[in-house]
Amino acid sequence: xxxxxxxxxxxxxxxxxxxxxxLFFGRDRDIEDLLDLIWLEKLVVLFGKSGYGKSSLINAxxxxxxxxxxxxxxxxxxxxxxxxxGASNPSEAMALKMDEILSDNPEADFIxxxxxxxxxxxxxxxxQSREKRRFVFIFDQFEEFFTYPLxxxxxxxxxxxxxxxxxxxxxxxxxxxxxxxxxxxxxxxPFDAKVLxxxxxxxxxxxxSMKDKLPAILQKRYELRGLTPDQAREAIExxxxxxxxxxxxxxxxYSAEALRVMTQKxxxxxASQRSGIEAFQLQILCExxxxxVIKGEIPGNRIEPVxxxxxxxxxxxxxxxxxxxxxxxxxxxxxxxxxxxxxLFEDEKTGEARRLSIDSGVLLSERGIDQQLLNQLESAxxxxxxxxATGGFNYEVSHDTLIAPILKSKGERRAKExxxxxxxxxxxxxxxxxxxxxxxxxxLAVVIGVVLxxxxxxxxxxxxxxxxxxxxxxxxxxxAAKEIAEFWETYNNAYSIATNLQTPNCPRAEDVRLIxxxxxxxxxxxxxxxxxxxxxxxxxxxxxxxx
Numbered sequence: 001x002x003x004x005x006x007x008x009x010x011x012x013x014x015x016x017x018x019x020x021x022x023l024f025f026g027r028d029r030d031i032e033d034l035l036d037l038i039w040l041e042k043l044v045v046l047f048g049k050s051g052y053g054k055s056s057l058i059n060a061x062x063x064x065x066x067x068x069x070x071x072x073x074x075x076x077x078x079x080x081x082x083x084x085x086g087a088s089n090p091s092e093a094m095a096l097k098m099d100e101i102l103s104d105n106p107e108a109d110f111i112x113x114x115x116x117x118x119x120x121x122x123x124x125x126x127x128q129s130r131e132k133r134r135f136v137f138i139f140d141q142f143e144e145f146f147t148y149p150l151x152x153x154x155x156x157x158x159x160x161x162x163x164x165x166x167x168x169x170x171x172x173x174x175x176x177x178x179x180x181x182x183x184x185x186x187x188x189x190p191f192d193a194k195v196l197x198x199x200x201x202x203x204x205x206x207x208x209s210m211k212d213k214l215p216a217i218l219q220k221r222y223e224l225r226g227l228t229p230d231q232a233r234e235a236i237e238x239x240x241x242x243x244x245x246x247x248x249x250x251x252x253x254y255s256a257e258a259l260r261v262m263t264q265k266x267x268x269x270x271a272s273q274r275s276g277i278e279a280f281q282l283q284i285l286c287e288x289x290x291x292x293v294i295k296g297e298i299p300g301n302r303i304e305p306v307x308x309x310x311x312x313x314x315x316x317x318x319x320x321x322x323x324x325x326x327x328x329x330x331x332x333x334x335x336x337x338x339x340x341x342x343x344l345f346e347d348e349k350t351g352e353a354r355r356l357s358i359d360s361g362v363l364l365s366e367r368g369i370d371q372q373l374l375n376q377l378e379s380a381x382x383x384x385x386x387x388x389a390t391g392g393f394n395y396e397v398s399h400d401t402l403i404a405p406i407l408k409s410k411g412e413r414r415a416k417e418x419x420x421x422x423x424x425x426x427x428x429x430x431x432x433x434x435x436x437x438x439x440x441x442x443x444l445a446v447v448i449g450v451v452l453x454x455x456x457x458x459x460x461x462x463x464x465x466x467x468x469x470x471x472x473x474x475x476x477x478x479x480a481a482k483e484i485a486e487f488w489e490t491y492n493n494a495y496s497i498a499t500n501l502q503t504p505n506c507p508r509a510e511d512v513r514l515i516x517x518x519x520x521x522x523x524x525x526x527x528x529x530x531x532x533x534x535x536x537x538x539x540x541x542x543x544x545x546x547x
Contacts, residue, residue, distance in 0.1 A: 006248035009239040012287035013280065013319070013399045014381040015055035023242065024060035026227055026235035026279075027053070031061040034222045038062075038136060038194055039069070041220045042164045045207065046198045048224030050400035053279035054198045055140055057224060062138070062196075070134035070194075073101050076386055077139070078357040078394055080147040089152040090145055091159050094137070095123045102127035110183050116171040120159040124191060134192040143203035144357075157213035163193050164214075200400075202489055205496045226276020229263040235279070236262060236286055240303075249293045252301035261305045265312050280401045281316060288315050320405035323380045334368025335377055340410040342366065343383075343397050349527065351485035353403050357386065357396040404486070411478050415471065422467060426460065484528060487518055495535050504544035512539075 009023060016024045034057075037044050048054050058074070066072045075097045077090050098120075108126045116122070124135065139145070145153065162169060167190045176184060199207070201223075210217050227235060236259065240252050254262070262285065266277045289308060292298050298307060308315065324332055342363065346353040363369055374395060377383040384398040397406065437453050494507035494515060519532045539545050 007245055008287065009242065009247055009249060009290055010283050010286040011056075012283050012381055013323075013402060014384070015053070015399075016060035018059050018063050021060040021064050022244065023239045024056060025238045026231035027057055027061050030057060030222075030224060031065060034062065035065050037220060037222055038066070038196060041194070041216075043195045043214060043216055043220065044197070045204075045217065045221045046196060046224060047201050047204050047221060049201050049226075049278075051278045051280035052224050052226055052276075054224055056279065058138055058140055058196075058198060066136050070136045070192075071102065071132050072136045072138060073097055074138045074140060076141065077144045077148075078386065078396075079144050079354075080149070081357075090148060090156040091120060091152070094120060094156075094160075098123050098127060102132065105129040105132075107182075107186060110179070114172065114175055116169070116175070119169070120163045121166065121169055124163060124193060125187075128189070128191045133189075134194075136194045136196065138196045138198070140198045142197040142199045143206065146203070146206045146209075153209070154213075157210050160195065161213045164195060202492050202496075226278055227282065228276055229267065232263050232266060232277045232282055233259050235282060239286070240290075249290050250301055252290075252293045252298065252303065254303040255305075258303045258305050258307075261309050265309070278401075280399065284319050285312065285315055317405060320382075320402055320409060323382050324409075326380055327376060331368075331373050331376065334366070335373060335382070336409070336413065338363065338366055338369055339377075339382065339397060340406055340413065343395070344403065344406060344410075346407065350488065351481055352488060353407060353485075355397045355400065355403065357394045360385075360393045360395060363395055404482075407485075408482065415474065415478075419467075419471065426463075430460070480522065484518070484522065484525065487514070487528075490514055491531065491535065495531075495538065498535060498538040498542055498545065501542060506542070506545040507539065 007020075011017075011020065034044070034046065046054055046057075063072050063074070075094050077093050102124075104126050105128060108128065111122055111126050114122075127135075145156070148156075168187055172187060176187070179187065197207075197217075204218075207217050237254060240254065243251050262282075263277065266281055266285070285308065289298070289303050292307060293301055293303075324336060327335055343356050343358060344353055345356050360371075360374065363374065364371065374383065374385075378385050378395075381398050382402075383395045386394045386396070397403070433456050437456070490511050494511045497503075497505050497507045515532055515535060518528060522528050
């Protein structure tokens with residue numbers, strides 16, 4: 001039996017799909033509380049750190065429950081690109097998704113003939129029927145919305161506000177006397193539309209720009225925190241014991257000590273200490289252990305600490321490389337170049353990086369890339385594919401948590417490429433010099449030729465030594481850049497709190513200490529020093545944060 005074609009119990013970096021709802025555990029309370037909030041409010045914001053499982057909660061937790069009461073419509077806007085295919089703006093993307101999911105109601109055909117601006121309200125009104133009057137629009141990874149031009153953001157806000165809070169637009173009311181009684185009754189029958197925005201915690205401040213049209217946007221929020229130890233144990237144990245489906249692995253168990261060590265190790269990360277265990281890291285570890293079960297490396301199919309405890313950090317750090325290693329040698333290099341050079345945007349000034357969603361046609365034009373390889377990368381969960389409204393596909397790196405290991409791999413690869421290029425160039429220069437020495441040896445005395453050759457070799461040794469020193473310095477700079485890049489998340493959270501004068505909240509003491517230590521450790525980083533000075537000034541200006 002080909003186990004690669006069978007279902008895995010843990011998705012790893014890939015978010016849970018709705019079809020995997022029976023493997024999604026540990027979030028029952030979040031599902032219940034968020035669902036109550038959605039039914040009570042028109043607009044709800046789900047926020048949480050990347051890696052905590054917002055997409056999984058939506059796909060495997062919320063959608064099955066929402067489908068019992070309403071019609072869910074999941075919208076992925078994707079990052080803005082002037083040359084991207086499909087929807088050109090957020091309003092069009094939402095309208096196209098409505099057309100894809102919902103069929104028109106023949107009773108509402110007259111709406112198309114009304115001489116009024118065609119908005120999202122009109123689009124949804126055409127879908128309304130006796131059976132379908134309640135709709136929940138879910139915008140996953142909503143931070144992508146803020147990459148669009150401001151004019152398009154403004155148009156979307158206005159149309160969404162009408163959709164949520166206007167039963168009948170004034171332009172339609174003005175045409176009421178031209179409608180038949182049946183048409184008037186249809187227009188007067190309201191639909192119930194709700195919106196759920198899912199966004200990363202470090203991008204929450206961007207929502208302030210929407211308050212002019214959606215003033216309640218930050219009033220009803222739900223934070224998805226990390227898993228508690230009890231929730232983590234449920235998410236670890238229950239998928240391993242499932243037998244209702246044929247899986248790639250046989251059912252297996254965890255010893256009590258293995259569960260204790262797993263939850264303890266997972267809770268030791270910096271992020272987990274602040275707000276619970278990251279679902280992403282849990283899935284990576286569990287997927288790693290499931291693979292060992294599949295390979296027959298776990299005696300009695302019972303996980304013990306010996307199977308992971310002494311190399312758990314390598315499991316996390318090497319995840320990206322392990323996925324690449326599953327590819328053939330022929331495909332590995334073009335896949336690595338595609339991911340590291342084309343599907344990530346890296347701001348060299350700030351150290352921030354983000355995923356890019358790129359049309360498949362653009363990717364297929366890259367050297368060594370064909371559809372089969374894209375399919376392999378999707379199957380390996382390195383890439384995620386999203387359908388476009390025009391029938392094509394966009395691809396992106398499957399999860400934000402892969403950004404750091406991808407950037408690390410990119411830096412190491414580029415360093416090796418530079419070293420190889422320098423080696424080749426050195427060989428070329430050596431061949432030229434040797435040829436010159438040979439020519440001179442024919443003209444000059446043998447002794448002079450030998451002396452010149454020795455001097456050349458000494459110079460090359462000095463150059464090699466200098467190159468080694470340069471590589472060492474570059475490596476140190478890369479490590480410092482990585483540390484500073486990871487620091488920005490803590491800084492941005494603390495800065496957002498310090499500048500929010502509407503709340504008495506103050507940045508966490510440990511975050512302030514980290515900011516102080518970074519100021520001392522990197523005195524030569526002008527950008528970092530300016531940012532920290534700005535933060536401290538903002539903190540001093542906030543009365544509630546003064547002792």
